[in-house]
Amino acid sequence: MTTYTEHITLQTDKRRELFYITPRIGGAIQKSGITDGLVMISVLHSNAGVFINDDNPGLLRDIDEWLEKLAPVRDDYHYGSTHESNAGTHLQGLLLGGGATLAITGGKLELGAWRQIFYAELDGGRPKRVVAKIIGV
Amino acid sequence: MTTYTEHITLQTDKRRELFYITPRIGGAIQKSGITDGLVMISVLHSNAGVFINDDNPGLLRDIDEWLEKLAPVRDDYHYGSTHESNAGTHLQGLLLGGGATLAITGGKLELGAWRQIFYAELDGGRPKRVVAKIIGV
Amino acid sequence: MTTYTEHITLQTDKRRELFYITPRIGGAIQKSGITDGLVMISVLHSNAGVFINDDNPGLLRDIDEWLEKLAPVRDDYHYGSTHESNAGTHLQGLLLGGGATLAITGGKLELGAWRQIFYAELDGGRPKRVVAKIIGV
Numbered sequence: 001m002t003t004y005t006e007h008i009t010l011q012t013d014k015r016r017e018l019f020y021i022t023p024r025i026g027g028a029i030q031k032s033g034i035t036d037g038l039v040m041i042s043v044l045h046s047n048a049g050v051f052i053n054d055d056n057p058g059l060l061r062d063i064d065e066w067l068e069k070l071a072p073v074r075d076d077y078h079y080g081s082t083h084e085s086n087a088g089t090h091l092q093g094l095l096l097g098g099g100a101t102l103a104i105t106g107g108k109l110e111l112g113a114w115r116q117i118f119y120a121e122l123d124g125g126r127p128k129r130v131v132a133k134i135i136g137v
Numbered sequence: 138m139t140t141y142t143e144h145i146t147l148q149t150d151k152r153r154e155l156f157y158i159t160p161r162i163g164g165a166i167q168k169s170g171i172t173d174g175l176v177m178i179s180v181l182h183s184n185a186g187v188f189i190n191d192d193n194p195g196l197l198r199d200i201d202e203w204l205e206k207l208a209p210v211r212d213d214y215h216y217g218s219t220h221e222s223n224a225g226t227h228l229q230g231l232l233l234g235g236g237a238t239l240a241i242t243g244g245k246l247e248l249g250a251w252r253q254i255f256y257a258e259l260d261g262g263r264p265k266r267v268v269a270k271i272i273g274v
Numbered sequence: 275m276t277t278y279t280e281h282i283t284l285q286t287d288k289r290r291e292l293f294y295i296t297p298r299i300g301g302a303i304q305k306s307g308i309t310d311g312l313v314m315i316s317v318l319h320s321n322a323g324v325f326i327n328d329d330n331p332g333l334l335r336d337i338d339e340w341l342e343k344l345a346p347v348r349d350d351y352h353y354g355s356t357h358e359s360n361a362g363t364h365l366q367g368l369l370l371g372g373g374a375t376l377a378i379t380g381g382k383l384e385l386g387a388w389r390q391i392f393y394a395e396l397d398g399g400r401p402k403r404v405v406a407k408i409i410g411v
Binding site: 001036037038051052053054056057058059061062063065066070095096097100101102103104105110111112113114115135136137 | 138139140142175177179180181182183207208214215216217218219220224227228230231232234235236238266268270272
Binding site: 138173174175188189190191193194195196198199200202203207232233234237238239240241242247248249250251252272273274 | 275277312345353357367368375409
């Protein structure tokens with residue numbers, strides 16, 4: 001039983017940007033040499049989320065519009081009165097969730113046929129970090 | 138320290154169906170021989186969710202209606218214009234979350250007094266799969 | 275590779291109360307002697323959630339109001355007709371999520387610069403419990 005850690009830095013140029021990170025996570029699993037266990041992916045910033053879904057442009061746009069509908073980016077949050085104006089993106093990060101834990105079996109990530117791992121940057125413009133921790137045999 | 142994997146196939150006959158899977162997860166823990174560690178349960182399809190709550194018919198109906206209120210199954214999502222018409226169930230799956238990680242202590246699943254594990258099929262009609270990965274001593 | 279378990283009891287006096295539990299989780303990691311691995315935190319009641327976000331009073335108030343907006347505590351849920359009147363707090367617990375899994379690297383919890391771990395009691399007034407399970411080397 002062993003562990004392996006990989007920090008992934010994402011160069012976010014825009015405020016809002018979606019990163020398809022399945023290959024980065026798959027690469028980390030390969031480097032770890034772990035063929036059976038868990039991989040846990042966690043954001044290290046609150047204005048971001050990790051989610052798993054099918055890789056379809058229309059669907060990803062639906063997800064983005066849904067986040068904005070349920071947790072609109074507005075100016076009138078309490079947070080904005082004393083601090084930053086990005087409370088809406090904090091709420092969107094809570095809605096998506098800040099991490100995911102997945103199974104590794106037979107050396108492969110168990111995602112299912114169509115699912116992919118996405119990192120959603122909700123308030124970017126600077127480098128952001130994600131940690132992947134792999135634990136298993 | 139060891140790992141144990143169980144794939145559970147759910148025969149979903151209806152579009153929308155709720156499965157009470159606590160006994161299946163408990164059985165997998167027993168078979169694993171692991172008495173202290175973690176069990177991670179993950180859907181392998183995007184139109185589904187795993188959630189933990191009390192097993193009460195009224196409450197489960199409230200949860201179902203709440204999903205439909207916050208992420209309605211409608212025809213006018215972007216996804217539907219080029220692909221499948223089930224974008225709403227993808228959003229409901231995101232809302233519930235596609236997995237859960239729980240503690241195993243003294244050979245038992247730590248759920249609390251009333252909580253149970255549910256698999257929510259949101260767009261069924263064919264066999265669906267869930268993976269449970271157990272890791273510990 | 276080893277495991278360590280800590281049960282944390284929270285004395286909730288009010289119905290709704292927020293607990294800043296980062297120091298308790300950090301203390302459990304230190305006691306465990308585990309310097310690389312995972313910590314999984316899980317509620318043991320459905321009317322509660324664990325979430326991670328920045329520790330700012332305005333932001334925490336925004337989160338509380340957002341929970342109430344998306345999952346209002348009302349009297350007309352199905353659950354209330356036969357059982358308890360707290361279905362809204364069950365939905366808020368689902369929205370926040372009942373647990374979190376985080377990385378431990380170099381003996382430290384990987385949260386990022388500003389993020390803290392919070393336990394949100396949504397229907398308190400009696401002692402409530404959380405379990406932290408640590409697994410690693």
